[in-house]
Amino acid sequence: MTGPIVVINPNSNQAVTDGLSRALEPFRLGGGPAIDCVTLAEGPFGIESQVQSDEVVLPLVALVRRRDDASAFVIACYSDPGIDACRSVAPVPVFGxxxxxxxxxxxxxxxxxxxxISSLSERRHRLYMRRMGVLGRVAGERALNMSVDETARGAGTFARLGEVGRALMGDGAEALVLGCAGMAVHRAPLEEALGIPVIDPTQAAVAQALGAVLARRM
Amino acid sequence: MTGPIVVINPNSNQAVTDGLSRALEPFRLGGGPAIDCVTLAEGPFGIESQVQSDEVVLPLVALVRRRDDASAFVIACYSDPGIDACRSVAPVPVFGxxxxxxxxxxxxxxxxxxxxISSLSERRHRLYMRRMGVLGRVAGERALNMSVDETARGAGTFARLGEVGRALMGDGAEALVLGCAGMAVHRAPLEEALGIPVIDPTQAAVAQALGAVLARRM
Amino acid sequence: MTGPIVVINPNSNQAVTDGLSRALEPFRLGGGPAIDCVTLAEGPFGIESQVQSDEVVLPLVALVRRRDDASAFVIACYSDPGIDACRSVAPVPVFGxxxxxxxxxxxxxxxxxxxxISSLSERRHRLYMRRMGVLGRVAGERALNMSVDETARGAGTFARLGEVGRALMGDGAEALVLGCAGMAVHRAPLEEALGIPVIDPTQAAVAQALGAVLARRM
Amino acid sequence: MTGPIVVINPNSNQAVTDGLSRALEPFRLGGGPAIDCVTLAEGPFGIESQVQSDEVVLPLVALVRRRDDASAFVIACYSDPGIDACRSVAPVPVFGxxxxxxxxxxxxxxxxxxxxISSLSERRHRLYMRRMGVLGRVAGERALNMSVDETARGAGTFARLGEVGRALMGDGAEALVLGCAGMAVHRAPLEEALGIPVIDPTQAAVAQALGAVLARRM
Amino acid sequence: MTGPIVVINPNSNQAVTDGLSRALEPFRLGGGPAIDCVTLAEGPFGIESQVQSDEVVLPLVALVRRRDDASAFVIACYSDPGIDACRSVAPVPVFGxxxxxxxxxxxxxxxxxxxxISSLSERRHRLYMRRMGVLGRVAGERALNMSVDETARGAGTFARLGEVGRALMGDGAEALVLGCAGMAVHRAPLEEALGIPVIDPTQAAVAQALGAVLARRM
Amino acid sequence: MTGPIVVINPNSNQAVTDGLSRALEPFRLGGGPAIDCVTLAEGPFGIESQVQSDEVVLPLVALVRRRDDASAFVIACYSDPGIDACRSVAPVPVFGxxxxxxxxxxxxxxxxxxxxISSLSERRHRLYMRRMGVLGRVAGERALNMSVDETARGAGTFARLGEVGRALMGDGAEALVLGCAGMAVHRAPLEEALGIPVIDPTQAAVAQALGAVLARRM
Incomplete structure (x- = not known):
């Protein structure tokens, strides 16, 4: 039997984990692997700074080691904290x-x-995408400049997403990635409003995890 | 209701289509979209040359236009023939x-x-990966130099896959892509033998199609 | 004796072919190869979409196979349709x-x-230049957003060329390529008006064909 | 009337200039521009080191200023010495x-x-091609490691060219550039022997100069 | 008065710190800043794995916060652990x-x-250099495949350095970086033996720190 | 005993040399190498054009050959004139x-x-940084468009530096390089005003020379 895909929310905000779980409901299919969304108890309430991102690395490693039933892991914070460390200890695929x-x-x-979410992360994302070798295909990054909390709640979020999305289209973007774990609820309406593909990164990671897990069944 | 993911085998060899369908069996899950594998009747029996690859473009476009029930398309030939044309006419995502x-x-x-499969395709693949902007992460391509038919059948295929895979590891490869639509049956044993991830590209495309289709359900 | 350089207009608009021929008149020199401009009868009246570009590939291949007297071929449509296929069958150099x-x-x-000509082609050109590995030297592409027909005829074309050219200079361009087969008549006046080199791509291709053909005489 | 294309041999070896002129004979066509091959009197007898390459810059600039009848210039030394300086003073195109x-x-x-010619130049060429932004398309450089003089004369040159050419094909090269002004005589036989295009750079530069000059006639 | 340049050895092996201090002796000049080499008490005895590298990040951040007298910091482990986090909290330059x-x-x-030191780090270094955008100038990395301890002590180290250095020269390297904090003692003899520049990275970082610190005095 | 670091001002304006010497005063430390700033007598009064930059190459080579007491050289003109030639003859490191x-x-x-200083140099700098392979990390270049003389003297220089610096920050720059040998006096105030690192290139080169020279003492 295939173990669950373990999706880790590295912050300790259970509401975020619950939102992730709802966003992943369509990926729970008959006969497919379970999708377990778990909260990293040791994480800060939100991850906004570099130091907060580094704080979760060792707890993530410990969690990955503990969950030896997993068929794959997804680290559900857009900084991909601990991705190298978790990969170095996990016997199964780890997706950021x-x-x-x-x-x-x-x-x-x-x-x-x-x-x-915040222009403070732009540099971190850019370094990561350059490390991936794909920066040549990135038209740009623009930030909502709202707190994670505001984006989760605020009525103005969708309007701001539209504004920022259109500005990125002006920069040449032909598809968008939501640079945060908690905005899946806006994915479809934004795609509809802008007319270009909009990717929720947690859904994307889970789809890739699903692909890796299901391929092993043949 | 979600339409099927339509996987098109652009050559007219039904045995190849049947093989694709078997390789995709694990991706047919309860409540998920159907995965329809279809043969392009107008295609050549096998696609090996550039001209054969170009011959299927218009028939592919016609098929894509006809299948307006599809929720996504996968073009299941490693040259990604007609990818730009099919994308330009399809109202749903097209994956190569x-x-x-x-x-x-x-x-x-x-x-x-x-x-x-053949070193004759190496240049075509390289140009495509440079166009994708990811050539900097490609350690190399090496060919089995067997015919598509041989690889589908021949007892020596697995041994040759091992040889070529190990040579690519010597070049620095840390994961392999099987550069052909019809080798899924070897994926798991090769991964086991080499100790690094091995990707069947049709499974990968279907996983990505699944991700796009399921995301729309939320 | 050296065979002709065969310049193929892949659309079926004979007026375009005639314009090409006039633009190439200076390249017909005493003792040099003939320059034959031919119309692809099977082509659409104009090539604007990706599908139209793909439609001409097989007819181009057939024409290239037929013209075994050619010393070189030039495919005179800015999408370089069929360039890979024609090269794979021609015994002589093929230029796009x-x-x-x-x-x-x-x-x-x-x-x-x-x-x-149209901003719809910008993406196609970008992918082609990235495939060439030269995108790092491209300051940008900007479109006239006039139909091919209008550009061939309209009085406002030159003014619009000046506008677009100056905008590209603002983007950092130090030379311009006219991204269309039929604008040679504007090359010299535009170069004069802007003070930077302006390249007509058909003339450029014929010059390179001439170089390849003449080199074989020594 | 169009002025001559002035091809400058930056070394003071008249025999080299004479060889260049013979290699360019096929480019002298009825009605086309004259092709004047001139020797830089102030140049060293051969250019092999970086300092020798720098020594000819100011004399080249002076010559370019003097020859105000030229319709284009070609600097016929593979280091492209003085290319930036000559371009900064010439009112017509300068090709290296x-x-x-x-x-x-x-x-x-x-x-x-x-x-x-010599592996001592490999670094200089690499820096120049990286500056051009095209290094990603260079499979490699390999040197004959013969003196310019030997290559001009020696019976073993052709055999050595074949050896080096085949080694470059092993590195992935699908066309070769002769990295020296004086080997045009070997171009056609080498192309014949190896079965891939071989480019003489002086012929290539003159073809491009011809293209620029003839385009101005329309 | 200028504060000290604080060089942090992130492992807890005092002998390594002492070696660093000796290697930096020439950089302690009259009137220049002090160069303080400190041991990270919380660090593992050696840093070889990704997890060990991540373990030192928060202790490094704490140390950087504590040492508010520093004019610059150098993190003296070749993985540059915690470089982003330390930079985000330090009011002075941090060098990895x-x-x-x-x-x-x-x-x-x-x-x-x-x-x-070990081929296990090759991937980590490559990702870091790609992130820096300089991978195009890296001829390669080759490992001694000795433990840090062995390299610090073993008589065979210098011979092995010569072997590996010569192999890298065969790959095209024209200068070498010692990819470890503790090999400064071999720098000069290796440079002498190979005839190309050899860089000790801790000395390099201290020189850059010195540059930053001294520039502020004017 | 270590010889001096010889810093060459390639123009013949002694006031510039004197300014360099003052800017380097903090780098003259007890027990460290002397830092000799010398004027290239043969240089033009200022180097602004490509030809002026080429004019100083041979005199620089001669000076480098003459100063066999140097432990390192710094060529203190932002075009790095003669860097390749000087490196080819110097037995010690040469920094541009x-x-x-x-x-x-x-x-x-x-x-x-x-x-x-002038937008006329932007292209020259860009080619040089592309040759270095680091253009992907350059947010942009913007010019003061004042003469070297004005910048050395003019009261408006600092205000203009602030304007240009802020515009570069808008382009994404997170640190600035002063693209001229004579603006060290503005480095600290500009860094203070903008809140990001500002690098004086001559100080940077001397720091690197110091690093190379001091490393040899161990």
Whole structure:
């Protein structure tokens, strides 16, 4: 029997984990692997700074080691914290949502745009995409400049997403990646409003995990 | 209701289509979209040359236009023939197995290797990967130099896959893409033998199609 | 005796072919190869979409096979349709005007700009230039957004060329490529008006064909 | 009336200039521009080191300023000495044979190889091709490691060219550039022997100059 | 008064710190800043794995916060652990020895080679250099495949350095970076033996720190 | 005993040399090498054009040959004139201030901006940085468009530096390089005003020279 795909929310905000789980409901299919969304108890309430991102690495490694029933892991924070460390200890594939979101978008368009939460993360994302060797296909990143909390809640979020999305289209983006784990609820309406593919990175990572897990069944 | 993912075998060899369908069996899940594998009647019996690859473009476009029930398309020939044309007419996502196979491998390793069928295709693949902007992560391509038919049948295929795979590992590859639509049956044993991820590109494309289709359900 | 350089207009508009022939008149020199401009009878009246571009590939291959007297071929549509297929069957060099135009411009300036006809082609050209590995030297592409027909005829064309050319200079372009087979008549006046090199891609391709053909005489 | 294309041999060896002139004989066509091959009197007898290459810059600039009848210039030394300075003072196009040779090869094959004279120049050529932004298409450079004089004269030159050319094909080269002004005589036989395009860079530069000059006649 | 340059050895092996301090003795000049070499008490005895590298990040951040007298920091482990986090909290420049070593080598040669300790780190270094955008100038990395301890002590180290260095020269390296904090003692003899520049990365980082600190005095 | 670091001002304006010497005063430390600033008598009064830059190459080579007491050379003109030639004859390291300034900035920020004197040099700098392979990390270059003389003297220089620096920050620059040998006096105030690192390239080159020279003492 195939073990679950374990999706880890590295912050300790259970509401975020619950939102992830709802966004992944369509990926729970008859006969397919379970999709377990878990909260990293040791994580900060939100991950916004570099130091917070580094704080979760060792707890993530410990969790990955503990969950030896998993068939794959997804680290559901857009900084992909601990991706190298978790990969070095996991016997199964580990997906980071930034990497997966970007790769999924590259299958849908030539030049992509990143909708960030805060412009403070732009540099971190850029370094990561350059490390991936795909920066030549990135039209740009623009930030909502709202807090994670606001984006989760605020009524103005969708309007702001539209604004930022259109600005990225002006920069040349032909598909967008939502640069945050908690905005899946806006994916479809934004895609509808803008007329170009919009990728939720957690869904993208889970689809890739599903692909890896199901391929092993043949 | 979600329409089927339509996987098109652009050559007219039904045995290849049947093989694809078997390789995709694990991706047919309860509540998920159907996965329809269809043969392009107008295609040549096998696609090996550039001209054969170009011959199928218009028939593919016609098929894509006809199948307006599809929720996504997969073009299951490693040259990704007609990918631009099909995308320009399809109202739903179109995936090429070369592009999808390469992107899936990039989520599993830093440098990847391509196991080609014939060294005659190496240049075509290289140009396509440079167009994708990911050539910097390709350790190399090496060919089995067997006919598609031989690879489908021949007892020596697996041994040759091992040889070529190990040579690519020597070139620096940390994951492999099978550069052909019809070798899924060898994926798992080769992965086992080599100890690094091996990607079947049709499975990879279907996983990405599944991701796009399921995301629309939320 | 050296055979003719065969310049193929892949659309079926004879007026375009006649214009090409006039633009190439200066390249018909005493003792040099003939320059035959031919119309692809099977082509659409104009090539604007991806599908139209793909429609001409097999007829081009057939024509190339038929014209075994040619010393070189030039495919005179800026999408370079069928370039790979024609090269795979021709025993003599085949030049595409996009590739040749871009390479000619790179010998005249560091960063180049492309004057497109329609912004719908921008993505196609970008993918082709990335495939060529030269995108790092492209300052940008901007489109006239006039129909091929209008550009061939309209009085406003030159004014619009000036506008678009100056905008590309603002983007950093130090030489321009006219991204269309039928604008040679504007080349010299535009170069004069802007003060930077302007390349007609058909002339560029024929010059390169001439170079290849003449080199064989020594 | 169109002025001559002035081809400058930056070394003071008249025999080299005479060889250049013979190699360019096929480019002298009825009604076309004259092709004047001139020797830089102030140049060293041969240019092999970086300092020798720098020594000819100011004399080249002076010559370019003097020859105000030229319709284009070609600097016929594979280091392209003084190319930036000459371009900054010439009112007409200036072509360097390294740049032109490389660009001509890129129109004939995807990956190219450079046949150098001495491995001491490999670094200089690499820096120049990286500056051009085309290093991603260079399979490699390999040197004859014979003196310019030997290559001009020696019976073993052709055999050595074949050896080096085949080694470059092993590196992935699909076309070759002769990395020296004086080997045109070997171009056709080498192309014949290896079965891939071989470019003489001076012929390539003159073809490009011809293209620029003739285009102005329309 | 200028505060000290604080060089942090992120492992808890005091002998390594002492060796660093000796290697930096020439950089302690009259009137210049002090160079304080400190041991990270919380670090593992050696840093070889990805997880060990991640373990030191938060202790490094704490140390950087504590040492508010520093005029600059150097993180003296070739993985540059915690470089992003330390930079995000330090009010003064922070240098990582990998980054500094590579940049110093780029000022001495066109293509560089990395002498690693273990081939297990090759991928980590490659990702870091791609993130830096300089991978195009890296001829390769080859490992001694000795433990850090062995390299610090073993008589065979120098011989092995010579072997690996020569192999890298065969790959095209024109300067070498010692990919480890503790091999400064071999720098000069290896440079002498191989005839190309050899960079000790800690010395390189301290020189850059010195540059930053002294520039502020004017 | 270690010889002096010889810093060559390639123009013949002694006031510039004197300014360099003052800017380097902090780098003259007890027990460290002397830092000799010398004027190239044969140089033009200022180097602004490509030809002027080429004019100083041979005199620089002669000076480098003459000063056999030097432990390292710095060529203190932002075009790095003669860098290849001087390196080919010097038995000790030669640093160019453009190369050194850019590399120093890359150790301080991800994307850098260049403050040029005149927009006429932008192309020359771009070609040089592309040759270095680091153009992907350059956010842009913007020029003061004042003469060297004005910048050395004029009261408006600092205000203009601020304007240009802020515009580069808008382009994405996170550190700046002063693209001229004579603006060290503005470095600290500009860094203070803008809040990002500002690099004086001559100080950067001398720091790197110091690093190379001091490393040899161990």
């Amino acid at each position: 949502i930034q990497e997966s979101g970007v790769l999924a978008a590259l299958a849908r368009a030539d030049r992509i745009g990143i909708v960030g | 197995i070369q592009e999808s196979g390469v992107l899936a491998a990039l989520a599993r390793a830093d440098r990847i290797g391509i196991v080609g | 005007i996009q590739e040749s135009g871009v390479l000619a411009a790179l010998a005249r300036a560091d960063r180049i700009g492309i004057v497109g | 044979i390294q740049e032109s040779g490389v660009l001509a090869a890129l129109a004939r094959a995807d990956r190219i190889g450079i046949v150098g | 020895i990998q980054e500094s070593g590579v940049l110093a080598a780029l000022a001495r040669a066109d293509r560089i080679g990395i002498v690693g | 201030i453009q190369e050194s300034g850019v590399l120093a900035a890359l150790a301080r920020a991800d994307r850098i901006g260049i403050v040029g």
